Amino acid sequence: xxxxxxxxxxxxxxxxxxxxxxxxxxxxxxxxxxxxxxxxxxxxxxxxxxxxxxxxxxxxxxxxxxxxxxxxxxxxxxxxxxxxxxxxxxxxxxxxxxxxxxxxxxxxxxxxxxxxxxxxxxxxxxxxxxxxxxxxxxxxxxxxxxxxxxxxxxxxxxxxxxxxxxxxxxxxxxxxxxxxxxxxxxxxxxxxxxxxxxxxxxxxxxxxxxxxxxxxxxxxxxxxxxxxxxxxxxxxxxxxxxxxxxxxxxxxxxxxxxxxxxxxxxxxxxxxxxxxxxxxxxxxxxxxxxxxxxxxxxxxxxxxxxxxxxxxxxxxxxxxxxxxxxxxxxxxxxxxxxxxxxxxxxxxxxxxxxxxxxxxxxxxxxxxxxxxxxxxxxxxxxxxxxxxxxxxxxxxxxxxxxxxxxxxxxxxxxxxxxxxxxxxxxxxxxxxxxxxxxxxxxxxxxxxxxxxxxxxxxxxxxxxxxxxxxxxxxxxxxxxxxxxxxxxxxxxxxxxxxxxxxxxxxxxxxxxxxxxxxxxxxxxxxxxxxxxxxxxxxxxxxxxxxxxxxxxxxxxxxxxxxxxxxxxxxxxxxxxxxxxxxxxxxxxxxxxxxxxxxxxxxxxxxxxxxxxxxxxxxxxxxxxxxxxxxxxxxxxxxxxxxxxxx
Numbered sequence: 001x002x003x004x005x006x007x008x009x010x011x012x013x014x015x016x017x018x019x020x021x022x023x024x025x026x027x028x029x030x031x032x033x034x035x036x037x038x039x040x041x042x043x044x045x046x047x048x049x050x051x052x053x054x055x056x057x058x059x060x061x062x063x064x065x066x067x068x069x070x071x072x073x074x075x076x077x078x079x080x081x082x083x084x085x086x087x088x089x090x091x092x093x094x095x096x097x098x099x100x101x102x103x104x105x106x107x108x109x110x111x112x113x114x115x116x117x118x119x120x121x122x123x124x125x126x127x128x129x130x131x132x133x134x135x136x137x138x139x140x141x142x143x144x145x146x147x148x149x150x151x152x153x154x155x156x157x158x159x160x161x162x163x164x165x166x167x168x169x170x171x172x173x174x175x176x177x178x179x180x181x182x183x184x185x186x187x188x189x190x191x192x193x194x195x196x197x198x199x200x201x202x203x204x205x206x207x208x209x210x211x212x213x214x215x216x217x218x219x220x221x222x223x224x225x226x227x228x229x230x231x232x233x234x235x236x237x238x239x240x241x242x243x244x245x246x247x248x249x250x251x252x253x254x255x256x257x258x259x260x261x262x263x264x265x266x267x268x269x270x271x272x273x274x275x276x277x278x279x280x281x282x283x284x285x286x287x288x289x290x291x292x293x294x295x296x297x298x299x300x301x302x303x304x305x306x307x308x309x310x311x312x313x314x315x316x317x318x319x320x321x322x323x324x325x326x327x328x329x330x331x332x333x334x335x336x337x338x339x340x341x342x343x344x345x346x347x348x349x350x351x352x353x354x355x356x357x358x359x360x361x362x363x364x365x366x367x368x369x370x371x372x373x374x375x376x377x378x379x380x381x382x383x384x385x386x387x388x389x390x391x392x393x394x395x396x397x398x399x400x401x402x403x404x405x406x407x408x409x410x411x412x413x414x415x416x417x418x419x420x421x422x423x424x425x426x427x428x429x430x431x432x433x434x435x436x437x438x439x440x441x442x443x444x445x446x447x448x449x450x451x452x453x454x455x456x457x458x459x460x461x462x463x464x465x466x467x468x469x470x471x472x473x474x475x476x477x478x479x480x481x482x483x484x485x486x487x488x489x490x491x492x493x494x495x496x497x498x499x500x501x502x503x504x505x506x507x508x509x510x511x512x513x514x515x516x517x518x519x520x521x522x523x524x525x526x527x528x529x530x531x532x533x534x535x536x537x538x539x540x541x542x543x544x545x546x547x548x549x550x551x552x553x554x555x556x557x558x559x560x561x562x563x564x565x566x567x568x569x570x571x572x573x574x575x576x577x578x579x580x581x582x583x584x585x586x587x588x589x590x591x592x593x594x595x596x597x598x599x600x601x602x603x604x605x606x607x608x609x610x611x612x613x614x615x616x617x618x619x620x621x622x623x624x625x626x627x628x629x630x631x632x633x634x635x636x637x638x639x640x641x642x643x644x645x646x
Contacts (some may be wrong), residue, residue, distance in 0.1 A: 008128075020101050022160060023050025023149055024169035025338065029098035030144050031177050034058035035184070036091045039141065040200065044174055045189045049166030051149060059141040062114040065121040068133075071110070072125055074100040090328060092293060092339075099144075104128040105156070106149045112142040127152050164525025168571070171195060171517045175211045179321055180292045182207045188517070196517045208272060208321065213514035213543070216319065220272040223322065223361040267326045267350065269357035273304070274319035276311035276362065281565055285319040290331055292323070295342045300324075303351045307358035322354060454619050454629075459606045466597035468606045475633040481601065481609060483622035485594040486587075488612040489553055490623040493586050497533065503552040504534040511547040511559055512540060515567070520545070522571045529582055533589065535563065553593040562592045587623040 020026055027044060034042045037060025047053040063071055070076045074097060102108055103125040113120030120138030124131050150157035160166060167190055178186040178198040185200030198207050209217045271289075286301045287294065304320050305312075312318065332343040344350045457470040457477055468479040496502050515523065520543035523530070530537050534551030547563060554562050569588035595601075601609070613619045613628065622628055638644065 020105055020149075021338070022169060023054060023166050024173045026050065026054055026102055026106075026146055026149065027056065027170050028173050028338075029102065030054075030056035030146075031173065032092035033098060033144075034060055034142070035177070035181060037061045037142065039184065041185045042177075043187045043189070044170070046167065046170055047191055049160075049163035049190075050146075050170055051160065051163065051166065052147065054146040054149070054170075055143065057141070057143045059139070062117075062140050062142055063110075063112045063121075064114040065117060065135075068110065068112065068121050068123050069130070072099050072103050072108075072123070072128075072130070076100075090291075100128070102146055105153050106151065107147045109145040109147075110142065111136060111138050111145075113138045113140050115140050162525065164521060168518055168521040168525070171521050175517060176287065176294045178207050179204065179211060179287065180289050180294060180323075195521070204272065204321070212319070212516045215514055216274075216278065216516075219275045219278040220319070220321075221275055221361045223269060223271045223273050223357050267324060267353040269322060269324055269353050271321040271323045273307075273322070273358050273361055276308060276318075279312050279316040279318055280568055281316065282568065283317045284568070284571070286317060287321050289321075289323045290333070290342055291325060291328060293333060293339070293342075295333075296340055297342070299347060299351055300354055303354040304358055307355045307362060311362065320358065322358070324350065324354065326350075454614055456614065457610050459603065459610055462601055462606060464598075465600045468601070468610065470610060472631075475631060475635075475637060477629050477631055479610065479613070479629045480597070480622075480627070481599075481606075482594050482597045483626050483628040484609060484613045484619075486590050486622045486624075487616050487619060487628055488609070489590040489593055490586060491616050491618070493533075493551070493553065493590060494583075497582075497586070502532070502534040504536065504549045505552045505555045506536075506549045507547065507559060511563075513537075513545045513547060513560065513563060515543045515545060517543050518571065519543070519564075519567050522567055526570055526585070529585060533582075533585060535566075551589060551593075554589065557592060565592055590623060 020029075023046065027046070027050070031042060031044070034056060037058060039058035039060035041059045043055075043057045045053070045055040045057075067078075099108070099110075104127065108125040110123045110125075111120055119135050122132070122134050122136040122138075124133070150160070170190075171188060174186055174188045174196060178184075178196070182198070182204045183200060183202035185198055187197040188195045196210065198210050205217065205220075208220060283301050283305070286304050288297060288300050289295070300322070304322060305317055308318055330345045333339055335341055335343045455472045455474065457472045460469040460471055462481075463469055463478070466481060468481055468484075470477040470479060493502070523537065523545055524539075527537060527539075534549065535547065536549035537545050537547050540546040547559065550559050550563070566585070566588050570585060595609075620628055
């Protein structure tokens with residue numbers, strides 16, 4: 001096939017693919033243009049998750065009428081002049097590709113008026129070509145309207161996700177910029193409803209309250225330190241001056257959102273990080289900003305996590321908003337098509353600066369708790385234990401949470417292999433949704449396949465309060481108690497869901513969940529599924545939701561933390577195809593409800609758990625695919641001991 005030069009329209013669509021991935025990409029580019037234009041009030045409006053319409057309006061400097069044609073030309077920009085400018089960028093945009101890329105895959109209308117002009121200019125673009133132009137009255141600033149995104153690229157259109165998913169990504173973009181620019185006022189309207197609005201007060205904490213809710217904001221600790229690159233030491237403030245750095249220079253107050261940084265080789269790390277009691281199941285709540293630009297970097301995120309060393313449960317991540325300020329020549333932001341990744345001149349210095357600053361905030365404002373082995377405390381031997389524990393020591397957790405788990409385990413396997421849902425609560429609090437009400441729609445039965453058989457096992461004991469040691473006719477079995485219980489609960493919940501028999505437990509008092517706009521968008525898109533699976537949840541105004549009941553298998557857990565984890569799990573799987581969404585939600589619920597590793601079990605509890613696992617159709621793996629057990633045959637044991645097995 002001969003080499004040919006592509007037609008301009010084809011080349012523009014290919015280039016647009018690097019910049020415009022989804023509706024949120026359009027919103028990102030337009031917001032960055034507004035911020036670079038000095039706007040103090042930015043309003044975002046979307047319809048149908050951006051598929052039908054997106055509009056960004058600002059009160060910035062606007063575009064002069066004579067330059068509106070250039071604005072839609074590729075590589076036309078007012079932000080840089082030479083290649084040297086790329087090493088000292090002070091603007092969010094610099095490539096001159098945004099409007100050209102958007103106009104090549106959508107219908108775009110620009111209404112703008114420069115500050116020194118008396119009348120505005122309206123330009124309409126379609127498939128990269130100007131189709132209309134006229135003078136029109138408008139306030140200073142710009143309004144960019146984007147309609148029918150990917151209308152001329154059906155192959156790209158079919159890859160867009162559900163409306164709720166795309167709307168959630170847009171909310172994420174808007175809230176990130178609101179956090180980075182607390183002195184600017186942002187608002188987001190989706191399908192005619194105000195979803196988010198910041199005050200523009202200049203106080204980062206005010207935006208945190210708007211984004212994450214007051215309850216979470218109260219658990220955030222302020223980070224505000226400078227780290228000198230050469231000494232590696234934290235630098236403090238005193239009367240507006242740096243103390244302990246290689247040089248002292250008057251700087252703005254550290255309480256300002258993001259000051260300029262005139263001191264070379266000094267990194268400033270500011271923001272907020274959560275107290276160790278507030279943590280999440282993934283790193284999605286760690287937001288990183290470099291010179292007020294959001295970016296993603298596994299190394300820097302790990303630096304935040306490392307600052308919490310020994311403070312967080314295994315597998316948990318903190319909530320953090322970390323702002324890094326450094327000279328622009330020490331960071332390259334031109335290494336990724338969407339500018340989501342950056343390259344630092346000295347990665348180690350940035351890692352160290354973030355880790356030290358976050359750790360300093362934690363130790364200064366959230367001292368480590370005492371070990372609990374002081375006066376009056378009784379130490380217990382550490383390390384794994386073998387054998388069935390006596391009843392007096394098998395359940396040392398006196399609270400209702402452990403009691404509920406214990407009852408759930410004791411109920412395992414009863415009724416011809418039926419797995420337990422939970423402890424048996426009072427009859428007055430138990431409900432099974434009647435037919436015809438929400439959450440009781442008919443569902444196809446799960447596929448009937450041949451069970452993976454495991455032999456009848458005899459429980460020998462427990463190892464490390466995490467693994468059940470069992471003997472079978474063909475050797476030794478080590479069973480992961482958490483993975484096994486997950487499998488039992490998962491199959492039981494799917495079976496009950498297929499029969500419309502999900503058992504729920506009403507809460508004594510309705511629970512109000514104050515969610516972030518992103519979380520609220522997730523719940524809004526999944527509220528029907530949540531109700532079907534036993535979470536009786538309803539809108540309660542703004543980003544708040546009222547929960548009246550939960551699945552009975554969660555009766556032993558803290559409902560608020562369990563539901564937050566479930567919602568976060570839904571957000572993580574927002575791009576999963578709809579047919580798999582329900583199963584993912586069931587998996588998340590069962591993971592939260594299952595007995596955890598590290599909990600001692602009595603002999604009776606272990607026996608019932610094993611009986612429940614024997615009744616499962618896929619007993620060898622948990623719903624996530626991890627093995628529930630490890631088998632060592634009698635022959636393998638004999639070989640390990642150098643014996644001849646016959």
